[in-house]
Amino acid sequence: xxxxxxxxxxxxxLVSAMFFKKYKDYILGRYRDASDGYRFxxxxxxxxxxxxxxxxxxxxxxxxxxxxxxxxxxxxLDLELIYANVDKMPKKKExxxxxxxVKELLRYFKRxxxxxxxxxDCDNCGPGSSKNQxxxxxxxxxADESKYDCGVVELYKCKNCGxxxxxxxxxxxxxxxxxxxxxxxxWANLFTLILKSFGLGTRYVWNREDHVWNEYYSPYLERWxxxxxxEQSFDQPYIYAINWNKSMSYCIAYSSDTVIDVSxxxxxxxxxxxxxxxxxxxxxxxSYVTKQLRSSMSDDELYKLACRDNLEQLEWFPKGTGDNLSxxxxxxxxxxxxxxxxxxxxxxxxx
Numbered sequence: 383x384x385x386x387x388x389x390x391x392x393x394x395x396l397v398s399a400m401f402f403k404k405y406k407d408y409i410l411g412r413y414r415d416a417s418d419g420y421r422f423x424x425x426x427x428x429x430x431x432x433x434x435x436x437x438x439x440x441x442x443x444x445x446x447x448x449x450x451x452x453x454x455x456x457x458x459l460d461l462e463l464i465y466a467n468v469d470k471m472p473k474k475k476e477x478x479x480x481x482x483x484v485k486e487l488l489r490y491f492k493r494x495x496x497x498x499x500x501x502x503d504c505d506n507c508g509p510g511s512s513k514n515q516x517x518x519x520x521x522x523x524x525a526d527e528s529k530y531d532c533g534v535v536e537l538y539k540c541k542n543c544g545x546x547x548x549x550x551x552x553x554x555x556x557x558x559x560x561x562x563x564x565x566x567x568x569w570a571n572l573f574t575l576i577l578k579s580f581g582l583g584t585r586y587v588w589n590r591e592d593h594v595w596n597e598y599y600s601p602y603l604e605r606w607x608x609x610x611x612x613e614q615s616f617d618q619p620y621i622y623a624i625n626w627n628k629s630m631s632y633c634i635a636y637s638s639d640t641v642i643d644v645s646x647x648x649x650x651x652x653x654x655x656x657x658x659x660x661x662x663x664x665x666x667x668x669s670y671v672t673k674q675l676r677s678s679m680s681d682d683e684l685y686k687l688a689c690r691d692n693l694e695q696l697e698w699f700p701k702g703t704g705d706n707l708s709x710x711x712x713x714x715x716x717x718x719x720x721x722x723x724x725x726x727x728x729x730x731x732x733x
Contacts, residue, residue: 406681406685409684409685409688410681410684410685412673413673413676413677413684413688418666418670421666422666422667422670425663425666425667429658429659429663431658431659432659432663432664432667435634435641435667436667436671438588438634438636439636439641439671442586442588442636443636443637443638443639443641443671443675444638445555446555446574446575446578446584446586446638447578447638451555451556451575451579452575452578452579453579454556454559455559455575455576455579456579458559459490459495459576460490460494463490463494464483464486464487464490467486467489467490468482468483468486471485471486475602477601477602478602480582480600480601480602481600481602481603481607481616483580484577484582484598484600484607484609484616485616487573487576487577487580488609488611488614488615488616489614491569491572491573491576491611492611492612492613492614493614495562496562496563496564496568496569496572496611497562497563498563498564498565498569498612498719499512499549499563499564499565500512500565501513501515501517501538501549502515502538502547502548502549502563503515503547504538504540504542504543504545504547505545505547506540506543506545507540507542507543507545511540511542514540514541514542515538515539515540515541515547516538516539516541517536517537517538517539518537518538518539518546519536519537520534520535520536520537521534521535521537522534522535523535523550527548527550527552529554530550530552530553530554530556530557531552531553531554531557532550532551532552532553532554533551533553534551535548535549535550535551536548536549536551537549551564551567551568552564552568553567553571555571555572555574555575556575558571558572559572566593566594566595566612566719567594569611569612570586570587570594570595570596570611570612571586571594573596573609573611574586574596577596577598577609582598582599583598583599583637584596584597584598584599584637585597585598585606585635585636585637585640586635586636586637587633587634587635587636587644587648588633588634588635588636589622589630589632589633589648590630590631590632590633590658591628591629591630591631591654593622593628595608595609595610595611595612595615596608596609596610596611597609597635597644603617604693605693605694605697606635606644606694608647608648612718612719613718613719619647619648619650620648620650622648622649623648623649623650623651623652624650624651625715627652627729628652628729629652629653629654629729630645630648630649630652630653630654631645631649631653631654631655631656631658632645632656632658633645633647633648633649634668638675639672639675639676639679639687640672640675640687640691641667641668641671641672641675642668642672642691642694643664643665643668646698647697647698
């Protein structure tokens with residue numbers, strides 16, 4: 383339709399460019415606005431859950447960006463085997479190579495490198511003696527264990543010889559390269575560093591009901607993909623609620639440039655009460671910390687990540703009857719890692 387004043391057809395490209403600029407300026411303005419600092423500090427003062435999330439972010443958003451650690455990881459892993467296996471994997475497009483690399487890292491980590499540890503072997507009886515161990519409580523770390531960010535040490539007593547064996551729960555991922563054993567905390571911790579060492583977009587996902595896992599940004603799929611190194615699981619966000627029949631309340635993802643509530647991706651049923659913080663305050667908290675993490679980025683980097691964030695949140699809208707619930711035929715099979723008794727105690731044994 384001609385313009386009523388000029389009689390000329392509107393320049394749609396010009397109009398489109400104008401609206402694009404206004405939208406981009408709006409997005410960037412939100413990141414550059416520092417007026418919400420008072421609300422954030424009041425939230426931390428008044429809400430313990432927000433303080434816990436913030437303390438976690440100060441570690442999980444920064445600790446894995448360590449070039450020396452990346453070099454150590456690459457020196458330790460069997461890169462020749464890993465890349466040989468990736469080269470054998472079929473792919474439809476060259477861009478799928480990175481997804482295949484991640485799938486091989488999951489396989490290698492679980493099958494060849496790291497070991498699940500419900501109970502440690504007895505220091506005296508040696509390999510295969512873990513079945514004879516019984517819990518003898520927990521203690522604080524000794525001086526040597528404290529060097530490796532160890533919060534607690536589990537004690538086990540051998541029913542055969544009476545020896546007390548210590549199982550330090552290390553949080554230092556480089557120490558885990560040496561010990562190569564643990565439960566889900568150790569698995570997700572070290573696997574986060576491994577993914578980062580390969581230059582991959584990586585998140586550490588924390589669940590309030592005592593499980594942790596990862597996400598990786600797939601350039602091929604153009605979205606965040608669920609990973610669980612304990613289960614050798616790739617792109618199966620339904621396994622916790624559906625396969626394990628796990629009840630959950632909060633799932634928070636941490637990366638070097640984002641803190642985000644990803645609960646809608648994983649809590650497909652068995653929703654527990656979300657009563658630790660208001661939904662509005664949680665959204666504000668994640669947005670504010672994310673803004674802090676991105677404060678030194680260029681305008682183009684900020685806008686690109688903001689668009690990616692928006693696309694991610696669109697994924698969580700229902701797409702039709704059944705949606706994510708119909709993605710698996712293994713409903714109720716339960717968790718694969720850990721002993722039967724341990725899984726039963728945690729409510730992760732399926733149905």
